[in-house]
Each structure stands twice: as structure tokens, then as C-alpha cells.
Amino acid sequence: MTETAKSFKAGFVNIVGNPNVGKSTLINGFMGEKLSIVTPKMQTTRHRILGFLTQENYQIVFSDTPGIVQPNNELQNRMLAYSFSALEDADVLLYVTDIEDVGRVNDDFVKKANNLSIPLLLVINKIDIRKPDEIEQAKIFWQQKFPDAEIFEVSALQGKGTDKLFQRILEVLPYHPPYFPEDELSDKSERFFVSEIIREKILLNYYEEVPYSVEVQVEEFKEKEDITVIKTKIFVLRESQKNIIIGRKGEMIKKLGMQARKDIEKFLGVKVYLELFVKVRKGWRDDENTLKKFGYFE
Numbered sequence: 512m513t514e515t516a517k518s519f520k521a522g523f524v525n526i527v528g529n530p531n532v533g534k535s536t537l538i539n540g541f542m543g544e545k546l547s548i549v550t551p552k553m554q555t556t557r558h559r560i561l562g563f564l565t566q567e568n569y570q571i572v573f574s575d576t577p578g579i580v581q582p583n584n585e586l587q588n589r590m591l592a593y594s595f596s597a598l599e600d601a602d603v604l605l606y607v608t609d610i611e612d613v614g615r616v617n618d619d620f621v622k623k624a625n626n627l628s629i630p631l632l633l634v635i636n637k638i639d640i641r642k643p644d645e646i647e648q649a650k651i652f653w654q655q656k657f658p659d660a661e662i663f664e665v666s667a668l669q670g671k672g673t674d675k676l677f678q679r680i681l682e683v684l685p686y687h688p689p690y691f692p693e694d695e696l697s698d699k700s701e702r703f704f705v706s707e708i709i710r711e712k713i714l715l716n717y718y719e720e721v722p723y724s725v726e727v728q729v730e731e732f733k734e735k736e737d738i739t740v741i742k743t744k745i746f747v748l749r750e751s752q753k754n755i756i757i758g759r760k761g762e763m764i765k766k767l768g769m770q771a772r773k774d775i776e777k778f779l780g781v782k783v784y785l786e787l788f789v790k791v792r793k794g795w796r797d798d799e800n801t802l803k804k805f806g807y808f809e
């Protein structure tokens with residue numbers, strides 16, 4: 512190996528775990544950017560999203576994944592496939608859990624993860640809201656599930672213990688040339704991040720099955736001199752959900768549009784005109800062609 516090859520480290524650090532344990536919060540903290548949307552609801556992340564953290568001596572390719580779900584529809588089948596795909600190309604695996612996770616295990620996933628010959632870092636998150644004895648019990652439980660894992664206790668939200676975890680990631684990262692150009696931050700497009708911001712606001716403003724019946728697609732993205740015009744479609748499963756999204760006298764969708772526009776303007780750094788159009792697309796979650804069009808097979 513040449514001197515240059517030995518001086519640069521790069522690799523895929525794939526983050527997996529059950530829904531809602533704080534995977535996206537952790538990755539955003541490491542990236543110092545909002546790569547993935549975060550909400551208190553389960554199954555917020557639906558895609559595999561790569562974030563590139565490039566410094567003088569290293570490039571970490573962080574990979575966020577959906578929480579490991581028990582699929583009830585084709586969309587969730589795709590989400591589970593993303594979780595499993597993170598086991599295929601990982602150089603380092605971060606399995607994130609929180610205390611409520613104890614007992615909630617996909618044995619097939621754990622078995623596959625244990626069969627990998629890569630560093631496995633088991634992250635117990637949300638220690639800011641847990642008692643010491645709960646954390647101890649969780650450690651015993653997870654050490655049995657992952658006998659070779661190194662265990663880290665962190666609060667992704669408060670940034671506690673995350674520096675130590677980051678240092679360990681750097682230590683175990685392999686020597687390799689960078690995978691992506693240094694000025695790139697993610698494999699996903701601006702359009703994708705815009706649709707995610709809108710979906711985040713839908714998860715935060717609507718209840719029960721509504722956020723899980725929704726898909727957001729950017730149909731038009733035009734950068735004009737003083738404003739960027741973004742036209743989007745919000746797909747729902749049923750007419751009744753369309754009415755809920757719009758709300759009485761359009762009040763709900765107006766609030767949604769205002770919240771989303773503010774964040775999109777911050778993200779793009781320009782003034783934005785945002786149009787939201789709600790459309791019923793029956794059975795989209797189970798239709799392979801539609802899911803393909805929505806990017807769930809990439």
C-alpha cells in the first residue's frame with residue numbers, strides 16, 4: 512500500500528435499528544446537517560439516505576435506514592429491504608436501540624448482522640431519559656444478542672457520548688480513497704429533501720393513519736431570478752384523507768404549506784413559492800409500479 516493510500520480513510524457507516532430509536536437524530540448530529548427528517552412518530556424514515564462527511568483525512572459515508580418493520584404492505588416491504596441492504600455494504604455497522612426496544616428484535620436481522628465480519632457498534636440511545644438500572648439491563652440484553660459488539664451509551668438529542676462513539680468510528684474506518692467528490696453531501700436530490708420536509712410537517716400535523724397513507728412528490732422545481740417555484744403533489748389513499756389534509760376551509764393545508772415553506776426556504780437559501788396539490792391514488796402503497804415511480808426501488 513502506498514503512503515497516500517495509508518493516509519486516507521473512507522467507508523460506509525450504516526445505521527440500523529428499530530423504528531423511532533433515534534437513528535436519524537444521531538446521523539444528523541454527526542453530519543452537522545439535517546440529512547434526515549426526525550419526528551416522534553414511528554417509521555419516519557422510509558428510504559436509505561446517504562450522507563457524506565468529508566474531511567482532510569477521511570470520508571465517512573453515513574447511511575440512514577428505515578426502522579426495521581414488520582411489513583403489512585409493499586411500501587413496508589421496500590422499507591425492510593432498505594434495512595437489510597445496509598448489511599450488504601457496511602464497513603462499520605451501528606445498531607441503534609433505546610430502552611423500550613428490549614425484547615423487540617427481528618431475529619433474522621440480528622443473525623445476519625452477527626455473521627458479518629465488520630466492526631459492530633451497539634448504541635444505546637436516549638440515556639437522558641432513562642434510569643441507570645434500565646440502561647444496565649439493556650446492556651445485558653443486547654450483549655447477549657450481539658456478543659461481539661462494542662456497546663456505547665449516548666443521548667443523540669443532547670450530544671452526550673456521541674464524541675466517543677465518533678472517535679471509535681474513525682478508529683475502525685478502513686484505509687480507502689474517497690468514494691464521493693468532497694463537495695457532495697448526499698446521494699439524494701434537492702427535490703427529495705423538499706418532499707421530505709413536507710412529509711415531516713405532515714407527520715407532525717396529522718394523526719393516526721393519515722401520515723402513513725401519504726406520499727409527497729415534487730412535480731415542478733423552477734429557479735427564477737427572485738424566487739423558486741415548487742409545485743408538489745400529496746398522494747393519499749382515500750377521499751376522506753384528502754379532506755383531512757385540506758381541513759375546514761383549507762385551514763390545515765394552509766398551515767402545512769406555511770410550515771413547510773419556511774423550512775424549504777432555510778434549506779435552499781432562497782425565497783420559495785410552494786404549491787401543494789392533494790390527489791387520491793388508491794392503493795399506492797401496494798402498487799409496485801407506483802412505488803417505483805416514487806423512488807422506492809432505488
Ligand SMILES: Nc1nc2c(ncn2[C@@H]2O[C@H](COP(=O)(O)OP(=O)(O)OP(=O)(O)O)[C@@H](O)[C@H]2O)c(=O)[nH]1
Nearest residue numbers: 530531532533534535536551554555556578667668
Ligand atoms: N430523549 C431523547 N429523545 C431522542 C433522542 N434521540 C432521538 N430522540 C427522539 O426520538 C424520536 C425519534 O427520533 P428519530 O431520529 O426520528 O428516530 P429514527 O430511529 O430515525 O426513527 P424512524 O425513522 O422512524 O425509524 C424523536 O422525537 C427524537 O427527538 C435522545 O437521545 N433522547
Ligand SMILES: [Mg+2]
Nearest residue numbers: 534535555556
Ligand atoms: Mg429515521
